[in-house]
């Protein structure tokens with residue numbers, strides 16, 4: 001079971017989410033969110049997304065923002081988050097290349113020998 005560790009915003013109706021590397025521990029995730037602009041109280045009891053911490057609008061629509069998962073719009077310099085204002089620099093090229101993770105591994109049933117099937121072997125002369 002692989003779970004992404006995520007930090008959610010405490011503001012009612014705010015859909016902000018900070019998704020961290022699943023290999024990080026809880027403390028490391030909170031630190032990472034804090035560095036990304038989240039306001040984390042000690043122990044992570046209350047968490048505010050960068051937008052709410054700035055007193056801006058709560059995140060209402062999810063998108064591609066790596067800081068708060070808010071939706072982005074295309075600006076001159078790249079994609080910018082509507083909520084926390086984070087700018088995702090425009091990649092030079094190759095962005096449209098999608099990674100196919102492969103779908104539906106086919107489970108193969110093991111072939112078992114039939115139990116107790118008598119072998120009609122030829123009797124040696």
Ligand SMILES: [Zn+2]
Nearest residue numbers: 009014049052
């Ligand atoms: Zn928020």
Ligand SMILES: [Zn+2]
Nearest residue numbers: 065068081084
């Ligand atoms: Zn954002």
